Amino acid sequence: MAKMTTLSDELAGQEPGERLRPTMRDVAALAGVSLKTVSRVINAEPAVSAELLTRVQRAIDQLDYRPNLTASSLRRNDGKTATVGLVLEDLANPYSAAVTRAVEDAARPRRVTVVAGSVDEDPDRERALVREFVARRVDGLIVAPTASDQSYMIGDRRAGTVLVFVDRPPKHLDADVIVAANRDGAMDGVRHLLAGGHRRIAFLGDLSTISTASERYGGYLEALERAGLPVDDTIVRRDLRSVGAAQAAVEELLHLTVPPTAIFAAQNVLGIGAFAALRGQRRQFDVALVGFDDFPLADLLDPGVTVVAQDPVAIGRLAAETLFRRLDGDRSPSTVQVVPTRLIVRGSGEIAPPVD
Amino acid sequence: MAKMTTLSDELAGQEPGERLRPTMRDVAALAGVSLKTVSRVINAEPAVSAELLTRVQRAIDQLDYRPNLTASSLRRNDGKTATVGLVLEDLANPYSAAVTRAVEDAARPRRVTVVAGSVDEDPDRERALVREFVARRVDGLIVAPTASDQSYMIGDRRAGTVLVFVDRPPKHLDADVIVAANRDGAMDGVRHLLAGGHRRIAFLGDLSTISTASERYGGYLEALERAGLPVDDTIVRRDLRSVGAAQAAVEELLHLTVPPTAIFAAQNVLGIGAFAALRGQRRQFDVALVGFDDFPLADLLDPGVTVVAQDPVAIGRLAAETLFRRLDGDRSPSTVQVVPTRLIVRGSGEIAPPVD
């Protein structure tokens, strides 16, 4: 007990009104027990007598003691921090936000905390966030990969950090991944338009280097092929990166000599841009539109926008569950989980082609 | 050097293929220098000779060493973890998501990481999240308060945790807060309708116990009063908690003997519900609507929805800046920062009352 300083000793030199946080030692001193007894109380270990327990409890309340989880996890044998890191596209977009929330909900019962960051399609930022989260010793990472190579994480995985990927598979790294059924979903959307009688269906796509974008394009091609239709490159617009780009592309398409009678917009933002363009030209009731990725209020637009909806909540939940299963010791081979899409019919996709 | 174990010593008993993370000691041993020299290199302290620097760098690369920030911050004098905790309503809703993103952006240049959680209007959850984040020794907390009393955080603030509140002021606790101009914004919205000639303006409001909701109601009352109009309680619907509730309320209002000619929906979700109801009754071009809180795609609806927009990005940015200023030692009295709202005219709010 000789080495123990009291709280009031430590107060010297503090900012006015500021008080050092009491430690377990302070609690132990006040309760007149050893450090280890306090530790036992905090961790609800059974072997503590009723009397010491109340004495310790009282000291904890009196000092307003808060356990220090970082110190605890540093010393613990398993070294786990009860933290998962989320490396997503943009925490402000509805997709990333839904994934984050789903992971949070899956993590809560395990008392695991979520740290999150936005990559904004910047590979350097992806690496920086991974580094940062690893430096904080997260138990696992859920990553929507942007960089062209994820092999830089191999060392971290070997050191015990669990890696789960969402949205796109990692490259040069074998790990669990949860993806939407991009190809099948796109096929569904295009076949829906084909079933409605359309034969001239434009395609709007995101950056071709993004795997989800190229898979959706693949689905478009396959749907046309199965219908015995040729691909007309003049109505295929890829590498579109914004609402504005999609809007401009659709305006162009509408002015072609033989314009498309339907549009398949293979991404969230592009669907919105396409709708805006159609509405701007007052053609929203003439030209059919199916989007990939649902968006808020798609049902309140006029016409409601028919979409192939992803399920980001399911993706986030599965990612978290997979991560926790690995943390619990599952060493089976890595898996690819494909979350099905769902066609939501709202009007825009059911517009018939003009009879000529 | 005698006490040093090597990495291979530690490998015994590891999972197959799993390897313990190398520590500074391992790096020091491999580079043939002292622990402190490695620490100097990691922290980019200047006093290291070029030769040792390269030797250490090489060892770091060879071992794929990753610094442990939790250990570092435990030992550091300031005890700072370079982490801020966000306790928000629901990370999946656009408002919380925008705040989160803005905080992330403000935190990035300081290499501060964001941990976040959703409260879902549950006071117990608010307390649990605060406890959890404090246990992780976040440097500061940004909280959108839900509980009826925030005095439980006083001890944490005294212990040095910086507290900043957003959206609503804390109760029984004096701290910095960033809020939207709820009262003035609501007044603006209602006055816009009054200026358009409306004399019978319905009010839709969230739970009256929420301070933002009651302030917006106050703005509505004041606007009417200044215009010399009485308040008609039959067209005031408060305590609405969902899209559906707002929708039902509007449907009722439309069936009154003397229905309102305009609706002021004092919250995001309620504005959406009101629009859905008007559209469902095909009255969206007859009855004027102004909402509080912008929402995605409000401009693409028909008519576009006129709103009093909050600025969650500014709120998040100001909250983070205020938090960091406090961390940097600012001890001035706590402040209330009011972020102005902005009326965005899109059509629904400019519908004229019927001439009778």
Add this chain to the structure above:
DNA sequence: TTGAAAGCGCTAACAA
């Protein structure tokens, strides 16, 4: 049931 001593990975303070 309780406690003393050691040490998790790192930085502070000081010495060489």
Add this chain to the structure above:
DNA sequence: TTGTTAGCGCTTTCAA
């Protein structure tokens, strides 16, 4: 410029 020693707040190990 480099290294040694102590110790951040906690858990582990082992002894009483």
